[in-house]
Amino acid sequence: MKRRTLFSIIVVTLVAGCFTLFYGAHSTWTDTQSAHAVQAATNQVDTLFKDSSHQLPATQLSQEKIAAAEASLQAARRKLTEPEQANQLASAQADLDAAKQMLTVKNAVAQKPTKLTELKTLTSESQQALAKLAKQKPTFVQTYQKQVARLSDQEAAVAKVASLFTDADFKEPKSGLSTSEIQAALAALKHIDNQQLADQMLPAIATAQQAASDDTSSAEASVSSSTVPSSSVSGSESSATNSQSTSSGSSTSNESDQSQQESSNSSSASSASSSSSQG
Structure with a gap:
């Protein structure tokens, strides 16, 4: 009886030890x-x-x-x-x-985009990214902030060019463009550090410039045509004045001739009367 009890104790101890060893090994492995x-x-x-x-x-x-x-x-x-x-x-x-x-x-x-919508998106996303990295990655921010600023300048330049047109493809210039608007777009392009983009935008500005020149020529032609009737009216008024002067001169001449004739008649009558008296 004692042997069985002792054997049971030994078995339980061994099993417990095995479980402990297994879980310990498993924990270490984990x-x-x-x-x-x-x-x-x-x-x-x-x-x-x-x-x-x-x-x-x-x-x-x-x-x-x-x-x-x-x-x-x-x-x-x-x-x-x-x-x-x-x-x-x-x-x-x-x-x-x-x-x-x-x-x-x-x-x-x-990237080298030329569309204003793309530039706006890229500029906005990169500026937001730099803002998030400002505290955590200052070295990166210092390295890339100038490049992001250049991207912003490109967006501003293309926006100036886009303001000259009614469409996104820069094919239809706005009417009534002023020289100052076109010069502002040119100045914005000179400010960017991307010659490739500037070269792509220059033909669009030339198109706008030509449209503005055509508008100016049309306006001048319209003004010239509107001043012709005024000249005609002035000429007519001058002719009427000359006619009136001529008529007035003619009337004066007629009156003078009539006066001279009456004076001559009076002289003739006086002579006749004098002759009658002598006879």
């Missing part, structure tokens, strides 16, 4: 797996940057690399066992989000 997953995720995030401080993006940064790093982070989260690992993943996630903003800026400044 911790190791978690650590490996976290390390793999952080290493994946490291590839998104050029430097160890994660201030500048990798030269070959792409959306595909960002997606791969994000997948690694999600896999590591499912294997977390330690609070410290959670902190590591949170830091890696912040860097991943920053890499997304960096890619937005890089793509924006690398």
Whole structure:
């Protein structure tokens, strides 16, 4: 009886020891797996940057690399066992989000759009991205802010050119364009640091300039045609005045002739009367 009891105790002790050993080994294995997953995720995030401080993006940064790093982070989260690992993943996630903003800026400044809508979108997105990175990645902001500013200048220049037209393709100039409006568009193009864009916009300005010149010529022709009747009226009035002067002169001459005739008649009558008296 005592042997059976002793045997039972030994068996229970061995089983408990095995379970303890198994769970301990499993826990150690789980911790190791978690650590490996976290390390793999952080290493994946490291590839998104050029430097160890994660201030500048990798030269070959792409959306595909960002997606791969994000997948690694999600896999590591499912294997977390330690609070410290959670902190590591949170830091890696912040860097991943920053890499997304960096890619937005890089793509924006690398493009050469000519459409005003595209320029507005790229400028707005890149400016918002820089604002989000201002505190976390100041080195990146300092490196790219001038390029984003140039993008903004390009948007302003194309907006000036677009203001000369009624359509988005710069084919239909507005009527009544002034010289100052066209000069303002030219000045805006000279201000941008993108000769290719300026060369593409110059023909549009030439089109607007020609339209403005045509409008001016038409207006001058209209003014000239409207002044012709006035000259005719003046000529008619002058002719009427001359006619009146001629008529007045004729009347005066007739009156003078009549007066002279009456004077002659009076003289003749006086002579006749004198002759009668002598006889």
